[in-house]
Amino acid sequence: MFQDIAIDVLFEKRKRGELILVDVRSPSEYREASIPGSLNIPLFDDAERAEIGTLYKQASVDAAKTRGLEIVSAKLPAFIKQFAALPGKTAVFCWRGGMRSKTTATVLSLMGIHAYRLTGGYRAYRRSVVDALSExxxxxxxxxxxxxxxxxxxxxxxxxxxxxxxxxxxxxxxxxxxxxxxxxxxxxxxxxxxxxxxxxxxxxxxxxxxxxxxxxxxxxxxxxxxxxxxxxxxxxxxxxxxxxxxxxxxxxxxxxxxxxxxxxxxxxxxxxxxxxxxxxxxxxxxxxxxxxxxxxxxxxxxxxxxxxxxxxxxxxxxxxxxxxxxxxxxxxxxxxxxxxxxxxxxxx
The missing domain is CATH 3.40.50 (Rossmann fold)
Incomplete structure (x- = not known):
């Protein structure tokens, strides 16, 4: 099973060059802002994320999850292959450490690829940076x-x-x-x-x-x-x-x-x-x-x-x-x- 990693531990491991960070959010989210040095291997592209978001708002949570599963299952082999090619330990994150990073870390673990999941996701990282710079x-x-x-x-x-x-x-x-x-x-x-x-x-x-x-x-x-x-x-x-x-x-x-x-x-x-x-x-x-x-x-x-x-x-x-x-x-x-x-x- 994957391990969660807190933001302070992540900072220390990054300093020592022990982790490859992977942002699994959509390409537009990654372009807007991410953790410096991270790679982008999106679980959903922008169109897929928009489609799932619409189902979530207009239909139901279950409908959104079902459609998300359909999309992910079709791209899993290529998705996993990208992670398998990375030369080191991996930490994955999404916006707030929710379904996208949890799904990614779980699937990777099932395939024998160890990955950490950042607790709180990019939002926790951003909050830590703002707090650090303010004091x-x-x-x-x-x-x-x-x-x-x-x-x-x-x-x-x-x-x-x-x-x-x-x-x-x-x-x-x-x-x-x-x-x-x-x-x-x-x-x-x-x-x-x-x-x-x-x-x-x-x-x-x-x-x-x-x-x-x-x-x-x-x-x-x-x-x-x-x-x-x-x-x-x-x-x-x-x-x-x-x-x-x-x-x-x-x-x-x-x-x-x-x-x-x-x-x-x-x-x-x-x-x-x-x-x-x-x-x-x-x-x-x-x-x-x-x-x-x-x-x-x-x-x-x-x-x-x-x-x-x-x-x-x-x-x-x-x-x-x-x-x-x-x-x-x-x-x-x-x-x-x-x-x-x-x-x-x-x-x-």
């Missing part, structure tokens, strides 16, 4: 990266991650770069996904001496950063990154790929054009329409983003640890490590 006492000091738009702060964080250093890439977790153009070319994440990814990263870094992050706002696209992390950011060590305008323009062109997202760039610019002097706004719009992106980006930096950044960064000028001047993200990452003395690598 987390995160010990590591934050090293907060500041710098004008296009400085490549995200690239610097990734360069640090590649060196084994603890770094929070909040924009990747949000699926948004935090500006009017921030959604372009990225799959936006909802709050549930953001919280789950953030919780996983914070749990990995809880023993680190320092953690790097960018000086993000409270809101990044559609998600909001927890209050405790914003407080930690304010109390952190602040480092200003400086790069030439030409390097910043190239970073933006590489990140946003405007030639592949021409209309999205135009639409995003039109949301902010009223905040610019009319002649400058007209010139930038013309340049974008003519696909002269490098010149358009340079003007946006000079006339829009740099003045906004200068105003927002005033509060950190007196507490800045240092200013780092570099031409590339790799150079900046190396300078940061020299600044803090190295020794920040953490095990994945």
């Amino acid at each position: 987390m006492d995160f010990a590591p000091k934050l090293i907060v990266l500041h710098g004008n738009t296009g400085t490549g702060k995200t690239a610097i964080l990734r360069a640090l991650q590649a060196r084994g250093c603890p770094a929070l890439d909040l924009e990747a977790m949000a699926g948004h770069r935090g500006s009017a153009f921030g959604h372009i070319g990225l799959p936006a994440h909802n709050q549930k996904t953001f919280d789950a990814l953030l919780f996983d990263e914070l749990s990995r870094f809880e023993q680190a001496p320092y953690v790097f992050m960018e000086a993000e706002s409270k809101r990044i696209g559609k998600v909001t950063v927890p209050d405790f992390l914003m407080r930690k950011k304010e109390e952190g060590l602040h480092v200003r990154i400086e790069m030439p305008v030409e390097a910043r323009v190239n970073t933006i062109l590489n990140d946003y790929r405007p030639e592949a997202h021409h209309e999205a760039c135009l639409q995003a610019f039109r949301l902010i054009k009223s905040r610019l002097h009319t002649p400058v706004a007209a010139e930038i719009e013309t340049l974008l329409e003519e696909r002269r992106y490098d010149r358009a980006v340079a003007l946006l930096l000079i006339h829009y983003y740099d003045p906004r950044y200068a105003h927002s960064s005033e509060a950190y000028e007196s507490t800045a640890l240092a200013a780092i001047r570099a031409d590339t993200a790799e150079e900046a990452a190396e300078e940061l490590l020299r600044l803090v003395g190295g020794g920040l690598a953490v095990q994945p």
Whole structure:
């Protein structure tokens, strides 16, 4: 018979890499939000789930169960085969640890495949993450990266991650770069996904001496950063990154790929054009329409983003640890490590 597993035990086993998590909910439920790193082997697809739900509401519980049994029995061989191919112990979950995960775990057990069932399902996981983020006492000091738009702060964080250093890439977790153009070319994440990814990263870094992050706002696209992390950011060590305008323009062109997202760039610019002097706004719009992106980006930096950044960064000028001047993200990452003395690598 299968075993139930509580959420706290699941967290510990995940940390040690002892379990493969399988979400047996429908594909649309899985896409909406799931436990990071889980696989989706749905017991019912979206159409089947809708059909069973309709029977449950409009006919009876027994009618819904009977139809569910008919659907499952027809797909059992292929369903079980997917689990048999997994290289390790499995924990299955559905929305609240109900019929779908119980059915899956029971069938697998009958076929000699051991599987845990997560008590309370995804709902219990989500509640645990929300509770943890609302009361987390995160010990590591934050090293907060500041710098004008296009400085490549995200690239610097990734360069640090590649060196084994603890770094929070909040924009990747949000699926948004935090500006009017921030959604372009990225799959936006909802709050549930953001919280789950953030919780996983914070749990990995809880023993680190320092953690790097960018000086993000409270809101990044559609998600909001927890209050405790914003407080930690304010109390952190602040480092200003400086790069030439030409390097910043190239970073933006590489990140946003405007030639592949021409209309999205135009639409995003039109949301902010009223905040610019009319002649400058007209010139930038013309340049974008003519696909002269490098010149358009340079003007946006000079006339829009740099003045906004200068105003927002005033509060950190007196507490800045240092200013780092570099031409590339790799150079900046190396300078940061020299600044803090190295020794920040953490095990994945």
